[in-house]
Amino acid sequence: MSLSSPLLKVDGVTLQYKTPERVVTATYKVDFEIHDGERYIILGPSGCGKSTLLKAVAGFLEPVGGEMTLNGKTIRKPGPDRVMVFQEFDQLLPWHTVRGNIMFALRQGGRAGTKAEAREIADEFIAKVKLERFADSYPHTLSGGMKQRVAIARGMAMRPQILLMDEPFASLDALTRRQMQEELYDLWEANRMTLLFVTHSIEEAIILGSRILILSSHPGQVRAELNAHQFSHRNADTPEFAAFKERVHALVTADTQTQEEGVSA
């Protein structure tokens, strides 16, 4: 299969954000392409601008240089064709139930005309994340992992061109986190949606990713882009996985090493 034109094209994107005192460059001339059905991971140490990059793809931030296109169209503002799943649990509306949250998104985002239609789609995706018993519960009664499952179900129900995930499992305990990674992988196998997933966990990147972009820090620049589709939670205890993890680890920490060498020299 030859590669068709990319779904998302990020071309020489430089991003800056303002703090009260200064303008900080988060990423510098970053480029990558994401194709339909990929599980694309942006991996890097904190401060590499990976979250900022994701927010720019979502349309919350405009690049100061370069261009981002989705299906050939320049990204200018947020829209329901790029749904974001955040790390924070408060991304769910506390005043809507689980089903209500998904219905709200579907109706406001223009994915369902009638209430009945929204309800039907909502229930379908609630079942996909196995939360049928909690469809009428309010978010504050759910555990962290369940809240993130609702956010994922809501994102998937929108049938976006691309699902953006900003460290969605980073606030979960280790056990739940691993379970959520497996569930997300299974959801992808069953639905084949396109994912753009930001994380600072090397293991998470390798388990979930089909392709991994590694950024350097301060500002974020492309250091490497690797294929990882041969790895998943099913072979996470093999020597191949461990070797690959070593390789990625070396690439991610390359910065800090050069910095330390610089100091000692």
Next chain:
Amino acid sequence: MTSHDRFLGREERHLTVIPPVDDAAVTRDRALIDRLWNIDITRKVTILLALGLIWELGVLSSNVSDQVMPTASATLAAFGEGLASGAIQTAAWNSIKTLLSGYGIGLAVSSVFVSIAVAWRFGTDMLTTLSAMLNPLPAIALLPLAMIWFGLGKGAIIFTLLHSIVWPVSLYAMTGIRGISPTLKMMGRNYGLRGPRFILLILLPAAFPTIISGLRIAWAFAWRTLMAAELVFGGQVSGGGFAGAEAGNSGGLGWYIFRSQMENQTASVFAGLLAIIVIGIFVENVLLRGVERLTVERWGMTRSGS
């Protein structure tokens, strides 16, 4: 030999069957009296009864004239009479009508102010400055000015009430909106919400825990201001200056108290005060608490940031 080695001999435990627990040891019913005493209302009513008894006995055992201090039972009797003749209900309803029109207009004005402030940074600065400045000014202090502008009557009272409603509601709404998590706002924009729908469907409910505190304070300010204003108007009545005096049935509770005092009906003065207290408790503990229970508590948003 390391220091850990002496623990090596300790036996490991692995139970294949966990022994059943006696149900009675897990939960048991508390004694009836214990349970009753644990209900807030029981304790509060007991306190009220005790205070009433002290009041009654205190007045009876001294020789204070009932013009100065009526007994608890005389107050209750006057209250009952006021209810039976319908005078208290009419006065209370008149007060509540005025308050509700003021509250309604006040909320409408606040929503316009807050919407402008949300859309426009300069508007935010203006509203927060104005409300921070005017909020500490007791509304009743504006009554003389309102009387110059609007004359004696409802207009002046409602203008004064507006002042006690608009600023606290705006101030609390702005505080609430400023405290909304950026994630929630991004989420709203992600699904294509903007403008009035963004305010109505995201900002307003997200700031609701704080807004309801504003509503509570506005109600308390307005209720006190109204009573004070009615007393002032009562004082100006000479031969039917205030609409309430001539028509005989359009004065509020403040007026009822003032009139009872003029007629030396001290027990009725107490009955009027009692009516004000009862309405205050009803609005705060039944109406506003009810709204809170149905909204922010149900949504688990009780940690209101103020």
